[in-house]
Amino acid sequence: MAEKATIVVFSGDLDKVLAAFVIATGCAAQGMEVTMFYTFWGLNVVKKDKGPIAGAKNWMQKMMGMMNRGGISRLPLSKFNMAGMGRSMMKKLMKKTNVAPLSEMLAMARDLDVKMWACKMSMDVMGVAKEDLIPEVDKIVGVAAYAAEAQQSKINLFI
Amino acid sequence: MAEKATIVVFSGDLDKVLAAFVIATGCAAQGMEVTMFYTFWGLNVVKKDKGPIAGAKNWMQKMMGMMNRGGISRLPLSKFNMAGMGRSMMKKLMKKTNVAPLSEMLAMARDLDVKMWACKMSMDVMGVAKEDLIPEVDKIVGVAAYAAEAQQSKINLFI
Amino acid sequence: MAEKATIVVFSGDLDKVLAAFVIATGCAAQGMEVTMFYTFWGLNVVKKDKGPIAGAKNWMQKMMGMMNRGGISRLPLSKFNMAGMGRSMMKKLMKKTNVAPLSEMLAMARDLDVKMWACKMSMDVMGVAKEDLIPEVDKIVGVAAYAAEAQQSKINLFI
Numbered sequence: 001m002a003e004k005a006t007i008v009v010f011s012g013d014l015d016k017v018l019a020a021f022v023i024a025t026g027c028a029a030q031g032m033e034v035t036m037f038y039t040f041w042g043l044n045v046v047k048k049d050k051g052p053i054a055g056a057k058n059w060m061q062k063m064m065g066m067m068n069r070g071g072i073s074r075l076p077l078s079k080f081n082m083a084g085m086g087r088s089m090m091k092k093l094m095k096k097t098n099v100a101p102l103s104e105m106l107a108m109a110r111d112l113d114v115k116m117w118a119c120k121m122s123m124d125v126m127g128v129a130k131e132d133l134i135p136e137v138d139k140i141v142g143v144a145a146y147a148a149e150a151q152q153s154k155i156n157l158f159i
Numbered sequence: 160m161a162e163k164a165t166i167v168v169f170s171g172d173l174d175k176v177l178a179a180f181v182i183a184t185g186c187a188a189q190g191m192e193v194t195m196f197y198t199f200w201g202l203n204v205v206k207k208d209k210g211p212i213a214g215a216k217n218w219m220q221k222m223m224g225m226m227n228r229g230g231i232s233r234l235p236l237s238k239f240n241m242a243g244m245g246r247s248m249m250k251k252l253m254k255k256t257n258v259a260p261l262s263e264m265l266a267m268a269r270d271l272d273v274k275m276w277a278c279k280m281s282m283d284v285m286g287v288a289k290e291d292l293i294p295e296v297d298k299i300v301g302v303a304a305y306a307a308e309a310q311q312s313k314i315n316l317f318i
Numbered sequence: 319m320a321e322k323a324t325i326v327v328f329s330g331d332l333d334k335v336l337a338a339f340v341i342a343t344g345c346a347a348q349g350m351e352v353t354m355f356y357t358f359w360g361l362n363v364v365k366k367d368k369g370p371i372a373g374a375k376n377w378m379q380k381m382m383g384m385m386n387r388g389g390i391s392r393l394p395l396s397k398f399n400m401a402g403m404g405r406s407m408m409k410k411l412m413k414k415t416n417v418a419p420l421s422e423m424l425a426m427a428r429d430l431d432v433k434m435w436a437c438k439m440s441m442d443v444m445g446v447a448k449e450d451l452i453p454e455v456d457k458i459v460g461v462a463a464y465a466a467e468a469q470q471s472k473i474n475l476f477i
Contacts, residue, residue: 064252200333
């Protein structure tokens, strides 16, 4: 049976999410069974890149939705974001040096059977509904499902 | 024998600490033996919500103490803190969606026998004395105790 | 055979890197075989403290190099950096309370046979060449080498 790796993607920062994907695909390429658990700001990675979120029930969730537009192409850098300039520079550097952009990394992760789980509680707090998520998400789960998976995993990371 | 989970709580940000508690109580609810090791800014979580710290021996530690007032209700958000507005909004959203506030999560963690360890070295550097900590803290330990516990743990996280 | 611990050092912030070294040396002192994998901003920890980087091939990599001067003595704090004042205060507090500075921690880690690996992909993206790294770095590796090591490790952390 394949060994497991479970990665909590808490951050929604481009650089950290990139690291999460590099590790996830790297482990999957070694034959491991990998799960990425998207929670809090990490939800932005698996949110559709579109207008207002469907699940928003009050002005606070609408505002949260606006500040976290979602869509893998919009993630900021954790450092030197400089109103998006750092992000755009990082993307250009990745392209120049043949590092795949996040959208391709996500596709690659899917090809390697990396599982994508979205955190139910974070979705409730932020007013994100199922239809706000990209179709690559396998499951919407609570912390119990995460804890069960993590307990069986050889590698556990919080990013 | 129960399997173990050890979580380093390095961050003192509301959202990250919330994630730490959700995971800690989630693992404990699955029957795991969980330890939370509070270090650096994470010390704020287990500091009493009161005035100047007792252990401060010089102006730098006093200033550190002022900037890290401590008390679980004062933690800022890691993103969009906006002078406390983000924090207050997050708290309201948690309430509206029936997510327990941090103070209740701490009590829940104690009920589930989650162990609370404070990092000795961080306390020394920041001038935090034993009497500055909340009574829920079981032990003040060095890194050796943490490393021994982590080595026996199935799940290790750094938050 | 000694049990293993593998720490991804993603952050280049003084406080987080300090935590990484404390944990790495703590685990090594317990007899574990420890590897530190320096990636993204963490590369700054193992970059020489000198002028422009040799590997920079375009203005973006040069600018990245300037913003990430490197050298273990230059790392900022993740919080309250206040243009270096927080960092200098933290260093003074560490000195006053007999906590070893990072440069000594690095030497201590080497004495305890902690392995230092630099991430090839991050070096390529940021234009960091082999000659830009300090001699303490054992190896420049890809994610496959990291994943293989992590899979064998009892403790895995992402800092």
